Structure formats: structure tokens, C-alpha cells
Amino acid sequence: MKLPKTIDIFGKTYSIESMNSDTLHGQCCHDELKIYLDDSLSGNDRIQTLCHECLHAILYRIGAAAEIEDGLEEVIVDSIATWFVETFHVKFRGNLARSQRSRSGGDE
Ligand SMILES: [Zn+2]
Numbered sequence: 288m289k290l291p292k293t294i295d296i297f298g299k300t301y302s303i304e305s306m307n308s309d310t311l312h313g314q315c316c317h318d319e320l321k322i323y324l325d326d327s328l329s330g331n332d333r334i335q336t337l338c339h340e341c342l343h344a345i346l347y348r349i350g351a352a353a354e355i356e357d358g359l360e361e362v363i364v365d366s367i368a369t370w371f372v373e374t375f376h377v378k379f380r381g382n383l384a385r386s387q388r389s390r391s392g393g394d395e
Contacts, residue, residue, distance in 0.1 A: 297345065299320055299344075302321050303321075304322070305325075306323040313328075313336040313337070315343040315347070317344065322344065334372060336368075338367075338372060339368040342367055342368060346363070
């Protein structure tokens with residue numbers, strides 16, 4: 288699965304960018320309208336992290352992010368991203384396989 292370069296979220300277009308991070312799998316910057324994905328992610332970890340960051344953007348765009356505590360927001364977006372990838376059997380079919388990283392690392 289080739290990931291898109293941009294994604295529309297409730298009227299705003301976020302660009303999807305690469306980053307190098309030892310601590311984050313991804314990051315959603317609402318002011319910049321950018322979603323960053325760690326270069327070391329591959330396969331389904333990359334898809335799940337994109338879903339995770341898109342869910343942060345959705346909660347921000349609908350005004351819900353300001354109403355919930357950060358830790359709860361992380362639980363919500365990570366749970367829904369996991370459910371989405373597992374339920375719809377989203378699979379990565381590219382050949383970009385690199386080292387697998389633990390999902391226990393930090394997403395923001
Ligand atoms: Zn997060």
C-alpha cells in the first residue's frame with residue numbers, strides 16, 4: 288500500500304512528511320497541517336501510525352481534542368487505529384521492509 292502524500296481532514300489538507308526520531312513514531316502538527324511519520328517505520332506499523340495521527344487531526348478538527356485529557360486522547364486514537372487496521376485487514380504490500388520497531392514506543 289502506497290501512502291498518500293496528503294490527506295483531507297474536515298476541510299484541511301494535511302501533508303504527510305518523513306522524520307527521524309528516536310522517541311516518536313509519528314507526530315501531528317495542526318499549525319503546520321503536517322503529519323510526520325518516523326522513517327524507520329515500515330509495513331503495518333507505518334499504516335497504523337498514519338491512522339493514529341489522522342485520528343489526532345480529526346479530534347482536533349472537530350474540537351474534541353481540547354475537551355479531553357492528553358492521556359485519554361492517546362488511548363482513544365491508538366485503540367481506534369488498531370481496531371481499523373485489524374478489522375479491515377489493512378496490509379502493507381510494499382517492499383520497504385526495514386527493521387521492525389516495538390509499538391510500545393511513544394507516539395504523540
Ligand atoms: Zn498519539
